[in-house]
Amino acid sequence: MPLFDQLYNFAHWLAQNPGEAEDLVQETYVKALKSFSSFQPNTNFRAWMYRILRNTFLTSRTGLKASSTVSLEDEEEGGLEIPASTGTPESIFIDRAHEHLLQGAIEQLPLHFREVLLLCDVEEMSYREISEALSVPIGTVMSRLSRARKALREILQQKTRG
Amino acid sequence: MADDYTTKLATYLDGELPPDEMKAVDAHVRTCPSCAADLLGQVQLKRALQSAGRRYTPSSEFRIRARRQIASRPKRSTWSAWLTAATVVAVLVIASLAAAYLGQRRLEREQTFSELADLHVAALASSNPVDVVSTDRHTVKPWFQGKLPFTFNLPDLQTSQFVLVGGRVTYLGQAPGAHLIFHIRKHQISVFIFQDRDLRVGLGSVPGARKRHSFEVDSWSQDGLRYFVIGDASAADIQDLAARLRAAESG
Secondary structure, eight states: THHHHHHHHHHHHHSSSSSHHHHHHHHHHHHHHHTTSSSSSTTOOHHHHHHHHHHHHOOOOHHHHHHHOOHHHHHHHHHHHHOOSSSSSSGGGHHHHHHHHHHHHHHHHOOOHHHHIIIIIIIIOOOOHHHHHHHOOOHHHHHHHHHHHHOOOOHHHHHHHH | OOHHHHHHHHHHHTTTOOOHHHHHHHHHHHHHHHHHHHHHHHHHHHHHHHHHHHHOOHHHHHHHHHHHHHHHHHHHHHSHHHHHHHHHHHHHHHHHHHHHHHHHHHHHHHHHHHHHHHHHHHHHHHOOOOSOOOHHHHHHHHTTTTBBBOOOOOOOTTSSSSSSEEEEEEEETTEEEEEEEEETEEEEEEEEEEGGOOOOOOOOOOEEEETTTTTEEEEETTEEEEEEEEEEOOHHHHHHHHHHHHHHOOO
């Protein structure tokens, strides 16, 4: 099935639970098959599938809880204050020996930061694809990405200090 | 460094700046050590994220269960709905096979280039980047004899700006190979040479220098050997060195 492994990985990162991730993926395919006629040819199939999965997650109990933790309005207005990084914690990843530390830092990110970072850096989606998958303007994708990367650096700094 | 420039560097790394701005940032990082260091940090974090983010894989039981469930859905529908759904499933299966094959090939290629970029960066970060130090090809080439199961030719660089710093034995996916470091102006370039048959990845040809992980890369296969030229020098310098290596091997 197309995108099966990628969708499962993304679902697991969103739900942070294997059982819920499986339900999400299964429901995504069922919904995709049902509404296949609404898929516009020449538009992005991958972004469409991720949008279905994400919308399914957001209406689940875990999704509702995660999305209510940080209000998106606060985020767009810069309400979530993240201190500017003062060092280069990236340098510790040169040998990829700290993968578990990085995975822990991704888990700690708020949902709207985690998803945009995963779509950009793991799924290697373009900003346009991400904007289609998340149903937000490209400008929002860029600002969320920038803030997500800052937040990640900050978490990593805290982890490496501790 | 200004915070907005850090963001601009990130957008540059994502390949999302307009072409003229890409060129401007490209030129800037070559002359600004602070931005170059920031960029290197961002490249490393991006690569680490790529690997760390591919954390979860579906179990084989779930894979089978999901396929069965989706395939069984049309049986409850009318004949025409069944036909539509069956067509969709067939299209999805064909698309998945093609996408999986192409995706796998692309992933393997990307992993190879990523590993080479790691080897390049790790060698430059090391206090002893080479095991045989020389600016003379006649010292470096014989040093590899008995250490590698193949031999290769090196170009005469006396008339060029390239300087051969030295070499070391390296490994890519357990395949032994030569790692040579060249210097041009203030840039270091790594040349990797492996036996084609040892590399499990079908790399095809990469005509001309390409940008990968912010490095310029050229790669080709010649006389059973696979060459990779990678560095932060300009595309023209990478291609120039690649052309000299090609000529040396065919000469």
